[in-house]
Amino acid sequence: xxxxxxxxxxxxxxxxxxxxxxxxxxxxxxxxxxxxxxxxxxxxxxxxxxxxxxxxxxxxxxxxxxxxxxxxxxxxxxxxxxxxxxxxxxxxxxxxxxxxxxxxxxxxxxxxxxxxxxxxxxxxxxxxxxxxxxxxxxxxxxxxxxxxxxxxxxxxxxxxxxxxxxxxxxxxxxxxxxxxxxxxxxxxxxxxxxxxxxxxxxxxxxxx
Numbered sequence: 670x671x672x673x674x675x676x677x678x679x680x681x682x683x684x685x686x687x688x689x690x691x692x693x694x695x696x697x698x699x700x701x702x703x704x705x706x707x708x709x710x711x712x713x714x715x716x717x718x719x720x721x722x723x724x725x726x727x728x729x730x731x732x733x734x735x736x737x738x739x740x741x742x743x744x745x746x747x748x749x750x751x752x753x754x755x756x757x758x759x760x761x762x763x764x765x766x767x768x769x770x771x772x773x774x775x776x777x778x779x780x781x782x783x784x785x786x787x788x789x790x791x792x793x794x795x796x797x798x799x800x801x802x803x804x805x806x807x808x809x810x811x812x813x814x815x816x817x818x819x820x821x822x823x824x825x826x827x828x829x830x831x832x833x834x835x836x837x838x839x840x841x842x843x844x845x846x847x848x849x850x851x852x853x854x855x856x857x858x859x860x861x862x863x864x865x866x867x868x869x870x871x872x873x874x875x876x877x
Contacts, residue, residue: 691854691863694830696847698875704837704844706773708876713743713835714772718779722752724857728778731861735869736776744772765838774844775836778864781848782830790824828852829860833868847871 713736717728729745736743746754749771756764756777768775828850835845849867854860 691849691851691860691867693867693871694848694850696871696875697845699842699844703842704876705840706837708740711741711774712772713741713774713776714746714749714768715743716746716756716775716777718757718777726752727857728861728865731865732776732778732868735865736872739869739873741869741872743776765841769838773838775838776833777836778831778833778868780829781832782828784828784830786826786828788824788826826853829854831864833864833872835872845872845875847875 715729715732715736717725717732719725719728726745726747729747733743733745746756746768750767759767764775829852831849831851833847833849834843836842837844847868849864851860851863854863
């Protein structure tokens with residue numbers, strides 16, 4: 670499971686759009702008894718598989734903050750393993766050993782799909798009555814209209830689908846997973862904050 674997760678596409682977090690919306694698509698938790706630690710015993714190391722170093726650090730920092738606000742103990746991977754550490758360049762067993770020196774769980778976030786949809790919205794012609802005040806007592810004469818034409822336009826919608834998987838290291842089963850969609854984020858920061866908040870809250874609900 671850990672090997673498959675590490676080869677997922679990286680988080681493309683240079684996200685520009687019109688309005689932001691992050692929502693939970695689905696979540697899954699392993700049956701009771703699969704996890705060998707309670708919530709209070711979990712120490713989670715966060716990995717954001719981002720191409721750019723600053724994006725990785727921003728995602729990990731924000732995710733750790735949200736996890737801590739939700740009652741989990743969490744640390745960033747870069748603070749313990751270095752800014753150049755990339756688990757995709759290593760064997761899963763080596764990653765487990767290195768992560769295990771600092772934490773007993775690993776939360777890995779990765780972009781799994783980016784959808785770009787363009788919809789053409791047709792224009793319309795509106796006839797607005799023109800009011801004449803030339804008559805007696807501001808009498809209105811009908812039959813006169815101003816024509817207002819609103820041109821058509823293209824509405825572009827970009828959706829980023831991110832998967833977040835939580836593994837315990839000993840033994841290694843996947844114990845929790847969630848998928849989120851973020852639509853047209855206005856900035857990288859807004860996308861990161863929306864994803865982190867949604868993931869942390871759902872993790873808190875599922876592993877209470």
